[in-house]
Amino acid sequence: MSAPSPRRWPVLLAAATAALLLGVVAVRDTGPLTQQERIESISRRVACPTCQGESIAASRATAAEAIRAEIARQVATGQRTDDEIIGFIESRFGASVLLLPRSTGLDSLVWILPVAVLVVAAAALAAALARWRRTALPVAEDDPGVESAAPPRPPVARRLAVAVATVALAAGGGWFVAAQSGQRLPGQSATGGIEESTATLLSQARSLNFSDPKASVDLYGRVLEVDPDNVEALTYRAWILVLAAREASDEVKLAAFAAADGQLRRAIELDPGYPDARCFLGVLLFRYAGDARAAKEQLDTCASMDPPAVVQGIVEGLRGEVEAALEEG
Amino acid sequence: MTGTVSRRTAAVSAAVAVVLVLLVAMLARASGGPDPVVESPLLGRPAPEVRTTTIDDEPFDLARRKGSWVVLNFFNSTCVPCREEHGDLVAFAESQVGAEDPVELYSVVVDDTDAAVRAFFDELGGSWPKLRDPDGAITVAFGVALVPETWVVDPNGVVRLRVAGRVTLDILRSEIAVLRGEA
Numbered sequence: 001m002s003a004p005s006p007r008r009w010p011v012l013l014a015a016a017t018a019a020l021l022l023g024v025v026a027v028r029d030t031g032p033l034t035q036q037e038r039i040e041s042i043s044r045r046v047a048c049p050t051c052q053g054e055s056i057a058a059s060r061a062t063a064a065e066a067i068r069a070e071i072a073r074q075v076a077t078g079q080r081t082d083d084e085i086i087g088f089i090e091s092r093f094g095a096s097v098l099l100l101p102r103s104t105g106l107d108s109l110v111w112i113l114p115v116a117v118l119v120v121a122a123a124a125l126a127a128a129l130a131r132w133r134r135t136a137l138p139v140a141e142d143d144p145g146v147e148s149a150a151p152p153r154p155p156v157a158r159r160l161a162v163a164v165a166t167v168a169l170a171a172g173g174g175w176f177v178a179a180q181s182g183q184r185l186p187g188q189s190a191t192g193g194i195e196e197s198t199a200t201l202l203s204q205a206r207s208l209n210f211s212d213p214k215a216s217v218d219l220y221g222r223v224l225e226v227d228p229d230n231v232e233a234l235t236y237r238a239w240i241l242v243l244a245a246r247e248a249s250d251e252v253k254l255a256a257f258a259a260a261d262g263q264l265r266r267a268i269e270l271d272p273g274y275p276d277a278r279c280f281l282g283v284l285l286f287r288y289a290g291d292a293r294a295a296k297e298q299l300d301t302c303a304s305m306d307p308p309a310v311v312q313g314i315v316e317g318l319r320g321e322v323e324a325a326l327e328e329g
Numbered sequence: 330m331t332g333t334v335s336r337r338t339a340a341v342s343a344a345v346a347v348v349l350v351l352l353v354a355m356l357a358r359a360s361g362g363p364d365p366v367v368e369s370p371l372l373g374r375p376a377p378e379v380r381t382t383t384i385d386d387e388p389f390d391l392a393r394r395k396g397s398w399v400v401l402n403f404f405n406s407t408c409v410p411c412r413e414e415h416g417d418l419v420a421f422a423e424s425q426v427g428a429e430d431p432v433e434l435y436s437v438v439v440d441d442t443d444a445a446v447r448a449f450f451d452e453l454g455g456s457w458p459k460l461r462d463p464d465g466a467i468t469v470a471f472g473v474a475l476v477p478e479t480w481v482v483d484p485n486g487v488v489r490l491r492v493a494g495r496v497t498l499d500i501l502r503s504e505i506a507v508l509r510g511e512a
Contacts, residue, residue, distance in 0.1 A: 049474035062440045063474040066465025073466070091370050092377075092472030199375035199486070206395060206485040232392065274393065308396030309430050310484055 016122070020173075038075050042082050043068055046089055047097045055099055067093075112174030119170035123162070198223050202232055213240045231267045235277040238263035242284055257288050275305035279315045286318065292325040365496065366504065369472060371488045376480075377470035383458040384443040389435070392486065398432040398505065399482040401460075402496070403473045405441045406449035410495040411477045415453045417498040422457050424502075432505060435460055439468050439476050481505060 043057035048064040056064035056071075067089060074085045090098055101107040205219035220237035223230050238260035245256030261284060267277040279302035286295035299319050302311070371377070379391035379401075391399065402418060404411040418434065425431040434457040438446050446459050462468055471480060481490035481504070489508050492500060506512040 049472075062465075063468070066440075066469050069464050070466060070469040073464075089469070092469060093474065094368075094370055094472070197375070199378075203375045203485045203487050207487075232395070273388075276396070308394050308484070309398070309433075310396035313430070 035075050038082060039068070039072050042071050042075070042085055045082075045086055045099050046071075047099045049093050049097055067097075108175075108178040111178035112171070115174040115177050116170035119173055120166060123166040127162075198227055198230065202230075205233070205236065209236065209240060210243075213244050216240055217244075229270050231271045231274050231277065234263045234267040234270070235274065235280060238267070239280045242280070242288070253288075257284060260284060261289075273305060275302045275307035276311050278302035278305070279307055279311050282322075283315060283318060286322050286325070292322050292329060296322050296326060365492045365494045365500065367491055367493045369488070369491045371472065372491065374488055375486050376482045376488050377467070379437075379460070379467050379470070381460050381462060381467065383460055384438065384446055385458075387458065389458065389460055391482065394433060394482075395486045396484050398430070398484060398509070400432055400434045400501065400505075401437055401471070401480045401482065402434065403437045403439050403468060403471070403476050403478045403480075405439045405476045406445040407441070408476050412449075412453070414477055414495040414497065415449075415455065417496065417501070419454045420498045421501050422455060424498075433457075437462050437467055439473070440465070481508065483508065 040057060044055050046056045046067060048054045048056045048059035048061050049067075050061045050063045051059045054064075056067050059065075070089070071085055074080050074088065080088065086098070095102065095107065098107075101110040201219050201223050205216045205223070208216040208219065217237055217240055220233040220240075223233040224237070227233070241256050241263075242260045245253045245260075248256065261281070264277050264281040264284065267274060268281065271277075278298045282295045282298035282302060285291045285298060289295075296319075299315055299322060302315065303319070307315075376391055379389070381389055383389055391401075400421075418436075421432075422434050425434070436446075436455075436457065436459045438459055438461055443461070450456075450459070460467070471478070475493070477495060479490075479492040479496040479501070480488060483489045490504050492504075503512065
């Protein structure tokens with residue numbers, strides 16, 4: 001059996017790489033079936049954050065048990081895939097809890113580099129063998145007038161094509177293995193993103209409450225589109241409406257106050273324990289409807305609920321004015 | 330031949346140099362000191378949901394504290410650094426009484442009983458609310474692996490600071506002043 005021609009080395013190399021990659025794909029787990037299997041499968045992919053090289057499936061540390069309980073909760077709700085659950089844990093503890101490196105970002109180099117090195121090393125070995133064969137071919141020693149029988153080196157264009165093919169194979173193979181074997185965490189980029197949520201919109205809206213009321217109202221509106229009963233969005237959109245309408249014409253002001261009154265009462269109906277809505281309704285009733293008695297009721301209830309500092313600051317001076325108005329009236 | 334060898338040597342040397350530079354750059358980026366103020370994927374993001382009860386059975390919802398600066402201290406009554414930092418937390422809580430825009434302090438009980446927590450506070454002082462976390466959901470939501478840890482949430486409900494390990498009065502005061510734009 002003769003050795004393969006050097007011309008066939010790239011073909012053989014490509015075939016060997018393809019077989020290796022197919023092997024990797026073939027041995028991939030098809031996934032767990034029951035909830036308990038899902039919990040165990042996910043737990044095996046997450047490192048215990050307080051242990052050395054131990055998964056949370058094996059660890060009995062407090063943090064590991066808490067994470068396992070969280071996984072069980074998320075599996076039970078059935079709203080997230082395995083990858084999404086692992087993505088959630090990574091978004092809280094960082095990438096160090098991933099036992100299986102990610103298939104994206106810098107982590108992907110863990111998968112790509114070995115394949116790339118393997119392919120490049122095989123190509124280099126093939127090139128070395130080809131050169132060795134060329135130089136090892138016999139030379140007609142008895143007849144110095146006869147030239148060496150060694151074949152000439154391949155043309156530059158062909159060598160270049162082989163080099164490009166090798167690099168492409170190394171990169172493509174590495175990427176393929178990374179995509180098949182690495183953690184694929186949804187909604188995350190190489191810089192680690194968390195998808196926009198209602199909480200994000202609410203935080204953004206809050207930060208713009210006074211600096212850019214229009215943008216803030218728009219953001220609260222977006223929250224209410226997906227969650228019409230969101231108490232915070234109802235309350236603060238109404239409050240910004242009140243503040244923005246103060247300088248408007250009487251007609252606009254009345255319309256705005258009526259709308260705000262309705263939204264604040266709706267928020268209180270949805271969550272009677274939300275102090276902010278009660279405080280703002282108290283302000284609205286006293287300042288713009290002139291109803292000190294109704295305002296006092298709302299302000300007293302708000303105060304009894306320990307409102308946050310900003311809300312407390314808004315109504316602090318007002319309560320004295322309301323008391324005074326009631327004494328006069 | 331000598332020229333080829335020297336070119337190869339130069340190429341290998343350059344490759345080794347590049348790898349070394351990358352390694353040094355990575356090491357330089359890594360946390361090298363014992364600075365307790367640490368990174369977290371949650372910094373700059375809305376705080377996780379914290380809906381629970383205090384050990385006195387009062388309801389607590391972190392989302393309802395928006396409008397206040399909030400400090401959450403994760404602790405356990407048997408942890409030594411928790412005991413060591415407690416005096417600073419008491420001093421911090423006292424410094425907020427009567428302040429114009431007081432910071433609210435809450436303890437999150439990690440893997441501990443109500444009775445042990447009560448005994449801890451009876452012995453060392455402090456009257457701020459202690460939040461239950463019986464199944465570890467709050468601990469996991471914040472990515473807390475070891476206690477003590479202290480987090481600061483701003484009035485917009487955004488996580489702004491994480492202190493891993495023992496916190497001091499100086500750290501709390503100076504870091505919150507910076508976050509508030511006062512320093």
